[in-house]
Amino acid sequence: MFVLPAAFPEDSVATTLPSTDFTTYANPAQNYSFQRPESWEQVEKAGADVLFRDPIKKSSTLGMTVLPVMVPTLDTFGSLEVVAEKLVAAEKAKESTLSVKMLSQQQRETPLASAVYDFVYEVDSTRGRKQIVNCVAIVRSKLYILNGNVSCGKETACGEEQVATVELMKHAAESLKIE
DSSP: OEEOOOSOTTSOHHHHSOSOOEEEEEETTTTEEEEEETTOEEEOOTTOSEEEEOSSSTTOEEEEEEEEOSOSSHHHHOOHHHHHHHHHHHHHHSTTEEEEEEEEEEEEOOSSOSOEEEEEEEEEETTEEEEEEEEEEEETTEEEEEEEEEEEESSSOOOHHHHHHHHHHHHHHHHOEEO
């Protein structure tokens, strides 16, 4: 088993996290675990291995998708910059998207994954703004995508409450373990 190295070292997550209790979600069949806000409820979503939703702000979600892939490593698929460009292009291609802004991107290595990519980006769409936290790794021909979405509102940028929720998502990404 390994713990992914700190995903967002420029942030001091320990001092900026709101007072939230976390619990560990584990899926032994897919060989992963991560910490999630304890109060969040598990919901169903097609394609997701697991999805949790904030019971108060139901548009804030945190989920994991695991898919078989043909490429052995993430860096075989593309460099951090290439994958970031593909991610932004995919978001821009959606009919409802007005703009996409990459806020941070980082590559790190682990004992089992030669590359782990972390992204935080903001999407402005006809349905409002949202910030997205992604942690992506390939281990044993499985693509692991931990994805967090935080809605910010239609007319305004993310406020303190939404930024705090983004910090929760970053904590989940940092806690991801793949065996």
